[in-house]
Amino acid sequence: MIETVELQAVARDGSLRRVKLALELAPRPMLSVELEGRDLGSGSGDNVFVALMNARLILEQEGQLLCCQGARVNVFASGMLQQFSGGRQAYVLTDKQSLADSEIVDVLAPASPDEVVTVAEQRAFVFRFFKLDDRSSGQA
Known part of the structure; x- marks a missing residue:
């Protein structure tokens, strides 16, 4: 089954x-991306x-930032x-x-354009928030 989500x-x-x-x-989560009718490819992951x-x-x-809850600077999906x-x-x-006291959001729900950041900015915020050293390349 394929779920379609329209965002900005x-x-x-x-x-x-x-x-x-x-x-x-299935068989693995994949998000196909279409920008104003143009197929840009897809992102997959575990x-x-x-x-x-x-x-x-x-x-x-x-040059685009996706306006969804999962792209907000302070949104983080713990392993659990x-x-x-x-x-x-x-x-x-x-x-x-x-974290048990924190709000939980659907990562594909819409978010305001002024709330979203790049993957790298979000990652840096999460590492600072948890006071961790980020020794990786910054890729998802």
């Missing part, structure tokens, strides 16, 4: 464009959150939540003591 993408100049994502879960990060990287090559929800849900990180 925002460019650096603030202009908005229409994005259609087609989510296929779960929906990872597939979304890879789809976002495709859009970033076009990724396993529980297949990566479809993630936590909104706040200064609360525990």
